[in-house]
Amino acid sequence: MTPLQGMRHTAIPGQRNESDSLFPLAMTCDKDAVTLDQFIAWVSESRDDLLALSSQHGAVAFRGFATPTVDDFDAFVQALNLENFPYAKSLSNAVRVNRTPRVFSANEAPPEVKIFFHHEMAQTPLYPKYILFYCEIAPESGGATPLCRSDILFAKLAQLCPEFAAKCESTGLRYTNVMPGVDDAKSGMGRSWHSTLGVETKAEAEARLGELGYSYEWLADDCLKATTPQLPAVMEVSPGQKTFFNQLIAAYCGWKDERNDPSDAIRHGDGTKLDPDAVNVAVRLAEELAYDHQWHPGDIVLLDNTVAMHARRPFKGTRKVLASLAEMRTHAFDAVV
Known part of the structure; x- marks a missing residue:
């Protein structure tokens, strides 16, 4: 160049x-x-x-x-x-x-x-x-x-919390969030289910979620609670270079508004709860490694x-x-x- x-x-x-x-x-x-x-x-x-x-x-x-x-x-x-x-x-x-x-x-x-x-x-x-x-x-x-740098974070996490890092890699993660019926700009995750899924009706939403492998539940006030299929938590971007490719920190710490509780937002792919101490280590490492x-x-x-x-x-x-x-x-x- x-x-x-x-x-x-x-x-x-x-x-x-x-x-x-x-x-x-x-x-x-x-x-x-x-x-x-x-x-x-x-x-x-x-x-x-x-x-x-x-x-x-x-x-x-x-x-x-x-x-x-x-x-x-x-x-x-x-x-x-x-x-x-x-x-x-x-x-x-x-x-x-x-x-x-x-x-x-x-x-x-x-x-x-x-x-x-x-x-x-x-x-x-x-x-x-x-x-x-x-x-x-x-x-x-x-x-x-x-x-x-998520590859640096994962390498350090694997050293400090080897069982947690291994479980994230071996079982992946599932995410749950509640979407409103209309956009809510007061929330960092307030996009409506209409906009998120690109649909107009509940029937279309259900069909789209089915295509994606999500489970779902309709709630009051036209809200939609959706849970992802099992998704990877670790990605190998090149031979031997693994990254902590997920939204674990954001979901655990930040998916909070009048509809969402972070404690229900994320679990291991096998349905078990996350180790809060290990999650806090990941949060700390991200801040220590951060460039602002x-x-x-x-x-x-x-x-x-x-x-x-x-x-x-x-x-x-x-x-x-x-x-x-x-x-x-x-x-x-x-x-x-």
Whole structure:
């Protein structure tokens, strides 16, 4: 990959060095040295290298480039020539608002709500290989997007809690959540069952859940309680490199609103409850390994969703961080015989 004139790798506050790999890898350019057209052309030409770097490092951050608008970010995303994963086709429970066909708000939850570490949509059979984040407006304070190398976390978890780590790998996980009949923007997981499942009627919802292998129960106030099939909790992304690919931390710590109780949100795939002490170790490790990306307007972060988890810190002021998903993948639990 040949850098443009005036472009260079850079240190970024809080950057970590994990397994001889910078996390995230960060790039910048001299002020006014690279035009938007030059940058987008370079992204297109360097596409394969950039994706490989995101997988090697977990994330690649771009700061100081000529990307002051959402349309500029959209052009960046299109330059990578990745299959779009429209949010409307996802099974995520977060409420989001589209800005372009590829770009939408990262989460509409209130600023005081902390969003815990997770791999995007790992709690569903469908997930994106890549996530791209963009800062349109940086908050007055707080609002960082923490990132965590999930392969490093799993290696440490296996050392500290070997039985728990082994059980997560051998039985997978099941997730349960209650979806409202209409979008609830006050909740970090308030997307309605209509939007989540892409249906209009209860009969269509039941058919869709059947296709996906979910069990379900209709509750009062037009709410739908759904439980996933057994899903993997650990992913081998390359030979010998395993990641803690799940939503265990987010579900256990953060799936709480007037409809949902975190204690009922997640279990091992065999139906047994999680060891709370081991879960707390995983939560602690994620925080210890976290890199907090403090947003500057125009920042872009390219994330390999199978390698790195992300979260959101509470904030004050106006924060507009946008996202784009790419390359829909599917996963299912395969028992080890």
